[in-house]
Amino acid sequence: MELETFEWLLTDAGQRLLESATHAYVDHAGDPVRSAAAVRKIEPDPDRSAAALTQVGLRARGVAKFGEDSLRMYFTPDALEQSTRARVATHRASRLAAAAPSSVIDVGCGIGGDLIAFARAGLTVAGVDLDPVRVAMAAANLAVLGLAGAAQVADGTSLDLSAFGAVFADPARRGARGRVFDIEDWTPPWSFVQSLLTRPSVVKVAPGIGHDLIPEGVEAEWVSEAGEVKEAALWSSYLATARRRATVIGDGGLATLTEEDDPYDGRERPVRELGEFLYEPDGAVIRAGLVTAVAAGVDGGLLDEHIAYVTADASFRTPFARGYRVLETLPYREKPLRAALRERGIGKLTIKKRGVEVVPELLRKKLSLSGEQEATLVMTRVRGEGTALLVQPF
Structure with missing residues (x-):
């Protein structure tokens, strides 16, 4: 958009066109062709009509970032x-x-x-x-x-x-x-x-x-x-x-974690046997190198020194990780894994993986599952060994 065109949009005439473009966008359910045709009937200048309709579309997209403010704001696509x-x-x-x-x-x-x-x-x-x-x-x-x-x-x-x-x-x-x-x-x-x-x-x-x-x-x-x-x-x-901080923003508010919350900072990482519960740290926690702070917070340890999964013997609610109950350990190799999943009637499978050479989409296709049950499978390493865990989110 040229600066001159944008400045025109800020005039009374431009604001009226924006309002008309908004109604056209809504009336035609965002269809770009029909919306554009309706706007051009009001404003034949192609630059002005295109600019108005572009703003309406960007405002709709911007709600995900800016909430209701977006419906009054101005954007370029890249910005x-x-x-x-x-x-x-x-x-x-x-x-x-x-x-x-x-x-x-x-x-x-x-x-x-x-x-x-x-x-x-x-x-x-x-x-x-x-x-x-x-x-x-x-x-x-x-x-x-x-x-x-x-x-x-x-x-x-x-x-x-x-x-x-x-x-x-x-x-x-x-x-x-x-x-x-x-x-x-x-x-x-x-x-x-x-x-x-x-x-x-x-x-x-x-x-x-x-x-x-x-x-x-x-x-x-x-x-x-x-x-x-x-x-x-x-x-x-x-x-x-602090030196490193992980901040997690969710529907429940904001929580933050630093190296001061990590008793293992600069010390040997706590690796332990698989417990009844598995925790998947938030990405910000992983990026900040604070996975062991989560382990300390749930009184647990790591499944593997180099993998960002935490295990513990008790369930904890934490904003810094998603929790799962470990239901059972399944075969890691493809053919026996397929048999085990089919035996359990699992047809819809969410696959999570860390530290192993697995492509979830390809594995799901190879498993060719059918059944009425849904499940979550974690493919990872436990003390260096490939492991498949059937888990249930909580």
Whole structure:
């Protein structure tokens, strides 16, 4: 979308077209062809009609990230995809606000998703980005939600940031050719990120970041929402309260775990025999290297020194892992496993695996199961040996 077209959408005429496009989208159940035909009858200009309908579609998609706010916000497809989910951004903003910085600048603000969270947390906010359309959208999104803040076109890497109490950055890790794997090809590059981390700052990075890249004194926090790891955040030494942290956000609220909760941190990992219960740690816990903290929390140990499954003799409710009752151990090899599952009348099988060369989709096809029962099968190693466990979630 051109900046001129977006600015027109903000006019009274543009807002009326957006409203008409919304009705067309709903009336035609999101069908792009019929919705577009209806909108073009109202606005013949192809750029304006396309822009309005695109916004309506993106707003509908954005509800998963931004909730009801999305229905009033403005997006580009790429910016929506790259935006932080609202609950994750709210957590980060609340934590930053607790440090009480005088202000925060977002260097690479996109359409302003994080600016919104910072402003709602009571922070004085400003954002810069190289893309004039995204900057205009960020300003519009703050305004439409009744939040104070500023956004302007600028290169954050060339600004004097000393006037701000804290800096936030979310380096772009996608280019014209797709995902960027060289950290110096991020925008801004890793060298700039390192310079930010010498002052009060927090930087959002990919969850797969290597522990060896994390500078001394910087806290790495892995965050998951609804069981899916969403990001890692690097907190500079001015804001850090731990070395490694796993934060889990779910319907029950937020829970966090650090190395201080792990009595095995830096010690031999506790491996034990299979117990009556199995625990599958959340992805954020695994990324943060805090599986043994979960083991300690459920009074258990690991099935294998190198695999992120925990076993225990009692059932515990924990936000940091999903629990299963171990029903029985089945044959690990394919043919006897198939016979055992058929004998139990299992036709629908959920297969989980860690540490073994198993492709669940291929194995399920090879098993050719039929039956009325449903079951969950865990394929893993116990003390180095391939093992198949029939389990029941609790």
